[in-house]
Amino acid sequence: MRGHRGWEAQWTSPEPRKDYDVIIIGAGGHGLGTAYYLAKEHGITNIAVLEKGWLGGGNTGRNTTIIRSNYLYDESAGIYDHSLKLWDGLSQDLNYNVMYSARGVMMLSHNVHDQQVFKRHIHANRLNGIDNEWLTPEQAQEFCPPLDISRSARYPINGAALQRRGGTARHDAVAWGYARAAADRGVHIIQNCEVTGIRRNPDGSVAGVDTNRGAINAKKVGVVAAGHTSVLMEMAGVRMPLVSYPLQALVSEPVKPIFPCVVMSNTVHAYISQSDKGELVIGAGTDQYSSYSQTGGLQIITHTLDAICELFPIFRRMKMMRSWGGIVDVTPDRSPILAKTPVQGLYVNCGWGTGGFKATPGSANVFAHTIANDAPHKINAPFTLERFRSGRLIDEAAAAAVAH
Amino acid sequence: MLLIYCPYCEEERSELEFRQAGDAHIARPTNMTEMSDEDFEAFFFLRDNIKGLTFERWRHLNGCGRFFNAARDTVSDKFLTTYKAGLPRPDVSTLRPATEATVETYEATESNAK
Numbered sequence: 001m002r003g004h005r006g007w008e009a010q011w012t013s014p015e016p017r018k019d020y021d022v023i024i025i026g027a028g029g030h031g032l033g034t035a036y037y038l039a040k041e042h043g044i045t046n047i048a049v050l051e052k053g054w055l056g057g058g059n060t061g062r063n064t065t066i067i068r069s070n071y072l073y074d075e076s077a078g079i080y081d082h083s084l085k086l087w088d089g090l091s092q093d094l095n096y097n098v099m100y101s102a103r104g105v106m107m108l109s110h111n112v113h114d115q116q117v118f119k120r121h122i123h124a125n126r127l128n129g130i131d132n133e134w135l136t137p138e139q140a141q142e143f144c145p146p147l148d149i150s151r152s153a154r155y156p157i158n159g160a161a162l163q164r165r166g167g168t169a170r171h172d173a174v175a176w177g178y179a180r181a182a183a184d185r186g187v188h189i190i191q192n193c194e195v196t197g198i199r200r201n202p203d204g205s206v207a208g209v210d211t212n213r214g215a216i217n218a219k220k221v222g223v224v225a226a227g228h229t230s231v232l233m234e235m236a237g238v239r240m241p242l243v244s245y246p247l248q249a250l251v252s253e254p255v256k257p258i259f260p261c262v263v264m265s266n267t268v269h270a271y272i273s274q275s276d277k278g279e280l281v282i283g284a285g286t287d288q289y290s291s292y293s294q295t296g297g298l299q300i301i302t303h304t305l306d307a308i309c310e311l312f313p314i315f316r317r318m319k320m321m322r323s324w325g326g327i328v329d330v331t332p333d334r335s336p337i338l339a340k341t342p343v344q345g346l347y348v349n350c351g352w353g354t355g356g357f358k359a360t361p362g363s364a365n366v367f368a369h370t371i372a373n374d375a376p377h378k379i380n381a382p383f384t385l386e387r388f389r390s391g392r393l394i395d396e397a398a399a400a401a402v403a404h
Numbered sequence: 405m406l407l408i409y410c411p412y413c414e415e416e417r418s419e420l421e422f423r424q425a426g427d428a429h430i431a432r433p434t435n436m437t438e439m440s441d442e443d444f445e446a447f448f449f450l451r452d453n454i455k456g457l458t459f460e461r462w463r464h465l466n467g468c469g470r471f472f473n474a475a476r477d478t479v480s481d482k483f484l485t486t487y488k489a490g491l492p493r494p495d496v497s498t499l500r501p502a503t504e505a506t507v508e509t510y511e512a513t514e515s516n517a518k
Binding site for chain 2: 292
């Protein structure tokens with residue numbers, strides 16, 4: 001017992017070197033994870049992760065921590081389930097408790113259309129080796145006792161789809177765990193360092209970046225900047241198929257354990273889980289218009305809470321403690337882009353929209369492979385920038401299990 | 405919640421009545437079947453996604469139903485001005501004074517109150 005004295009810094013904050021092999025722009029979960037896997041699996045340790053704010057202060061610290069892989073299309077199933085497999089064992093891999101809890105993600109079906117769509121998902125998922133099962137209303141209530149399955153409910157439930165391996169993790173611990181593990185392997189994490197330009201060689205390839213702490217040279221640059229990807233890519237003259245929207249979430253006052261899993265309803269449009277601290281964690285869709293404001297409109301979260309109160313009348317008198325907004329980058333087909341770009345040596349990992357947290361380990365893992373080999377891993381090979389030219393979209397926009 | 409000035413109704417209404425409708429001042433191609441894949445991608449999928457002053461279309465959906473254009477700052481969400489569809493892009497340097505009078509944001513109202 002030492003009275004909470006003597007805690008050591010978990011990662012160092014070095015002065016930037018003049019030259020790096022790889023620079024990652026953005027110290028969120030995806031960026032730090034990319035640096036970690038580059039060091040661990042590809043032997044590249046001369047890496048800097050540049051962050052304009054503080055580590056994990058963007059969408060990594062602003063999401064609702066839901067993890068699942070029940071996506072419809074083969075490409076999506078491939079990348080999201082790669083991620084889910086890495087979540088299982090991530091705490092041991094990083095020697096850092098990320099509190100991954102496979103408590104189950106249950107999607108409520110309220111009508112015949114929901115039922116047909118979810119059953120289609122269940123069949124598609126099972127063909128891809130992803131667990132997903134249909135529950136009757138009684139089974140759903142058994143799995144999640146607070147659920148009201150009476151026919152007199154405002155939005156009666158006619159069943160649910162359950163992914164038992166889905167769940168939640170501790171978002172901050174994911175960023176901190178990757179940061180510590182990467183720093184242990186020699187990666188430089190440089191906070192309060194804003195990239196203001198992307199430097200190019202005479203042949204057009206990437207030469208490094210300009211920052212508010214001076215120019216830094218690098219052979220390869222990976223942009224992992226979520227909502228600000230368009231701003232950074234514009235510095236290299238690459239126009240992106242992205243629009244940035246605020247996505248809000250909120251938590252209630254903490255209460256004793258009452259809610260054992262994650263519940264989502266597309267039709268009534270909200271999702272809810274309970275954190276290990278006891279807060280109800282609540283979210284829904286993006287704001288209506290594009291913005292970089294990191295706040296969002298009050299009417300949006302009011303609408304979300306309307307939905308929660310209709311689904312779970314027991315929460316009507318709960319007080320909401322905090323709400324916040326993150327800026328998410330949304331692609332036309334609602335699938336991410338993890339790819340090479342028209343600029344040699346410049347790579348981009350973006351477009352995760354409203355669902356990037358669940359993909360953190362998988363995304364970082366295959367993006368590191370893409371940077372190290374200058375060629376995509378077979379899992380992220382379909383998630384190119386060129387698909388918007390060829391028309392080979394991965395159209396989760398209509399197929400995704402959540403409403404947008 | 406924002407108050408947005410509809411140039412057709414000539415009054416400020418709550419943002420709940422409006423929907424954003426993409427970038428303004430984009431000419432829709434007339435020869436879409438003959439366009440190259442690159443040109444179609446640029447028109448259909450790629451976006452400037454500007455951080456700062458942007459010109460965009462809005463629709464007074466739950467009001468007069470008409471489309472108009474707006475100059476908006478995507479960092480503060482402040483509407484600098486709104487103007488009728490078909491009018492040219494307004495000169496940004498002259499916008500600011502007109503803005504205070506025509507479009508009041510919540511923040512502006514609050515600071516007046518102080």
